[in-house]
Each structure stands twice: as structure tokens, then as C-alpha cells.
Amino acid sequence: MKLKLNSITANQNGKELYSENEIILRKTLDKFNVLNDTEFSDFLNVCKYKEFAKKQYLLKSGNYNHGIYFLISGAVGLFELIDGKEMYQNFFLESEFANELKSLTTQTPSTKNLIALSDTTLFYLNRKELLELYEKSVSFERLGRKLLEHLLNGQNEISYVLQSLKPEERYAYLENKRPNLLNTIPLTYLASYLGLARETLSRIRAKR
């Protein structure tokens, strides 16, 4: 297991120092166009850098979910055990927020698992500190609101795929919308994500 170390980089005026990882986070958050410099600093202050080895669990079903994760590198899968099968419900790659919201927001034991699918580095945000950010400034509420809008749009699209598309079209959807998954995630997991038998997806791919 080999993980990158943080390297430190100065910004233009040299007053503050951000690591590479922090710059990745900044760029991602800037897309939402909400946080100013000081607010971003406040955000950073509650981010804890963590590393997970492949196959390590970030969240195990039955436990409470205590936060969210911003991926710097690696891959995380969200899955649920159904009839003994691991049904993957989402995958998270770098610059994405790995999340399981049901347990986080309702504070009930999670039915789902978060697992590192490769060696992964990330920032961890504790639920309590997240709620404190929400209290601290309207900007964090706005960021949360916009992030959730984005996530919900994405989830609506997944539902559409599962409801309306045939197996080959589902694979084409992945090729177009999330091509990076094809390299990084085992076909077996992708099949469950698309609601297909492993063999079916294997045959679809063979035809290309």
C-alpha cells in the first residue's frame, strides 16, 4: 500500500499555504461559487485528512454514519447486502463527496456500507462539525443546498437509467457519463450498480 504525502504549495501572495490536496478541494467547492477565502479556511479546519487501504470500510451497516468524505484519490463504493449479494448503489472517485445520507440525516443505523475499492486518501468531515458550520454562516447552508441539488439531479438520472434503459443502453450511459468507472471499478460491481447480472454485462462488453 502506497499513498501520496501532502506537498505544500504557496498561493499568489504567499500569505497562506495550501497543500495540493487542499487545492483540489478548493477547486471543487469553487464550482458552487459560495465560499470566500475565510469561509474556505473554516471549512478546511474541520477537514481531517485520512487514508484508507483497499477493502477497508469507511462505514459498516448497522453502525451510525458520522460524516461525509471528500475523496482526494482512490475510489469508494456504496453498497447494500441484499439476499447475500453486494448491490453497489454508487461509486465515488477523486474530487467527489462520498456520502450516505439516510443514516447521516436521520441518525439511524445505516443499512449501507462504504468501502475503499482501492487505496484512498480523503478529507473526513464529522457530522457534528458539519452542523456547526451550518450554524456559523449562511454560506455553508447554501453550499450544502447546492451540493444536494447537484446530488439529487444525479440520482434522478440513475433512476431514469434503471427504469427506462435496456442493458446495452445502461452500459452506454456509463461510457458517456462516468467513463472513469469503467477503468477503476470491477465489472462485477458495475453490473450490480446497473441492475444487471454480471454475465450480461460481460457479454455486452465483449461485443465492443
Add this chain to the structure above:
Amino acid sequence: MKLKLNSITANQNGKELYSENEIILRKTLDKFNVLNDTEFSDFLNVCKYKEFAKKQYLLKSGNYNHGIYFLISGAVGLFELIDGKEMYQNFFLESEFANELKSLTTQTPSTKNLIALSDTTLFYLNRKELLELYEKSVSFERLGRKLLEHLLNGQNEISYVLQSLKPEERYAYLENKRPNLLNTIPLTYLASYLGLARETLSRIRAKR
């Protein structure tokens, strides 16, 4: 077409007057535990009472979505035309927010339609005024954030149903989680919602 008129009701101290409809809205929003009295009044001020007859469109694909709707009575369906078929992606009944977020948040033409499935009364919230509320007080941002958390949890559940459940289990899911849909929404539409052929759902129901 027959629609209820607003009747006026006094609250305890008699200082303010709320209509029945406004009380329904208040009760629903109170679940999120965010708005105080004055904030609720601000919210009400941007709500426009509207009526839609059965089969009237609230939003037509190709157009921009300009707001969200809080249902007082009736039923609204969200569907998309796919291969000439109306694929219903959601249903909204009384005390629910009928929404199509993709077009609303990204300001692109909608691929989806919102249609009244029976005579419907509702409050309409204009996008511009909604954004102004977000500017006005952190409470509205918080309300939006919590509502979106709630909606996303629901959408995750739908995805799970489509990904992992067999036809009979999908019907059982409706019976448990949204029993009111079974009475009010035609089986044909429910079938598309569940990703099933109309005939399949008809046979499942016949077995009960």
C-alpha cells in the same frame, strides 16, 4: 371541475388569519423545524394560489421550469417521453412539493413534464422569488437544504427499488410506502413508475 374555496380560520390569539390551505402548508413546513412566524409569513407572501384542471400541464418539456409547487389537493405526475412512452418518474399528492429540479437549478429546457392527474389546487413558488428568499434569511437556505436531504433520501430508495426488487416486491413497496398512490393513480402510470409492463402489474394485482 369542482374546486374547494379557501376558508378563513383564526389562530389562538386571533391576531393573524390563516386559511385552511395555509395551515396545511404550515404543518408540512413545521416538520423541518426551521421557520418562525414571521419567516413563514414571508414564505406565504411569495406563494401564489393556483388551480389546475385534470390533464393540464404545470410544465411542458422543452420549456424552462420556473418554480416549484406545493400541493394542497389533487395529484401531479412527473413524466418523460421515451420512445413514445410516457414514463412516470414521480407522483405528488397533497402536502407534497411537486418539483423538477434539473431544469429549475441548471436553467436549461426541461426534458420532463409536470401534469395534473386530477383537479388540483396548489401554491406556486416562482424561482426568482425563491432565490430572493434564500438571500433574505438563512432559515430559507436551511429549509431548502433539509427538504433536499429528504427528497434525496426518497430518490435513493426509488433507485434501490428499481435496481434490486422483483416486480412483486416493487408492488409491495408501493403498498407499504405510498399506499395512497394505489387509489389515485392509474395502474398504467404506476407500472411505468415501477419500470414494469402494464400487463405485469395488472397480473400482480390480480393475485391479491
Add this chain to the structure above:
DNA sequence: GAAAATCTGTGACCAAAATCACAATCCAAT
């Protein structure tokens, strides 16, 4: 209240995808 449109039920048939079984590959760990 008659006609038209919409919605539902049901049988016969078909096809697509799931399941089963096993071999081949790839990968990780010692």
C-alpha cells in the same frame, strides 16, 4: 345519454436476460 377515449384484464407467444456451471485470467500476498 350516446359516442369516444381511456383504462384494465387476460390469454398466447416470444425474447431477453437470469441462472448455472466451469474454465481461464488476473492479482495480491507470502
Add this chain to the structure above:
DNA sequence: ATTGGATTGTGATTTTGGTCACAGATTTTC
């Protein structure tokens, strides 16, 4: 390098649910 585990490929078979067709039933509309 070798073992063991995980992952993938592929053929044979089965089954589920989709499609087609048409008849009733129910609702809407003029």
C-alpha cells in the same frame, strides 16, 4: 515464483417478464 482468492469469459438452459392481441369496463366529453 507459487499459492489462493478474486474477477472475468462463455456456453447451455431456464425463466421471467415483455410483447401482441383483443375484450370488457370505466370515464370523459359533447
